[in-house]
Amino acid sequence: MKGSREVTISGLRPMGRRFPTAVGEIIQKLFGDRGSTIATVFAFLVFVGVILPFFKWSVIDADFVGSDPQDCSREGACWIFVIGKIGQLVYGFYPEAARWQVNLSLFVLLAGCVAAFVLARHYQIVLAVLVYLLTVVTSFNLFGGGIPGMAFVPVEKWGGLSITLLLFTTGMGISFVFGGLLALGRRSERPLIRAVSSFYVEFMRGVPLIAILFVAVVLLPLFLPGGAEANMFMRVLVGICLYTSSYMAEAIRAGLDAVPKGSREAVYALGLSRWNGEKLVVFPQALIVALPGLINTLIALVKDTSLILIVGMHDFLGSTQLAMADVAWGNVLWEGYVFAGAVYFALCFGLSAVGSRIEQRADRYRLPKKA
Incomplete structure (x- = not known):
């Protein structure tokens, strides 16, 4: 005891x-x-x-x-303003009766991105690109009501968080594909292709996005064939894709340069064609290395979409400013900007979390470091 x-x-x-x-x-x-x-x-x-x-x-x-x-006491934040204006913040001036078209459009676009990602993981690159482009065209027609039986909604009524998501999701895929081609062009053995690709990347990275947007809005219709038209959204999308693809190209090129020379020698030793070698061996290793830079570019793309306000389109931030201009609600600047900042932070943080998750899963495919 x-x-x-x-x-x-x-x-x-x-x-x-x-x-x-x-x-x-x-x-x-x-x-x-x-x-x-x-x-x-x-x-x-x-x-x-x-x-x-x-x-x-x-x-x-x-x-x-x-x-x-x-109903606002004015002692603290008036979140009733956000609740009351949530339709305008999300859909802009899109007719309320037709907002289901926006929801369906974004759902189809998200499903297309997932399908393209799954196909790319199985090395079906061409099929993934075709599926993504088909999804983008379908999503645009759904968004604007271009399919028979739907209400046609002009671009002037598009706005809010929905157009921000549409612009980001579309620009992400197109910029990635075009940036990958530019990265290959900068590493090409043909001097002309290498010079053109290098000039394009350096020029786009040296010009402000605002200037590119103005050029796309004003000059793009002049380069289209007779009778062809491009609405404001298409012009803005072209400008953002041309700008973002140059940063995508540099991130991918950095990954391609980091691939060991022995990997390419192994491709030639196995007798694979250059296309199959790049698709099956080189690019998967390069994208693992370039993943942080690609995620950083996508986060910048989310924030760059707010610049379309300058050319007359009302994205999420623009719709928030229009809602705050309603004199009936008084001074709600803090509430509007805090809510907008929280939404942008959530989008960027979500991208960062997804990128970290993919990077963790990709660590198993990294080549072992030499002692």
């Missing part, structure tokens, strides 16, 4: 000494030296001076229930 009592007491003693030790370790990390102390004090001031007041304004004193501007 005595022995068991000693075991019990001896088992309790370390736990009694461990708690102060843990606190001491935390204090040591927070205030162990001058740099840690300054960082801790600065973080505390930011928490007290910024985060707590923002939390009080956005959550504690905020209004969430209601439907009219009179």
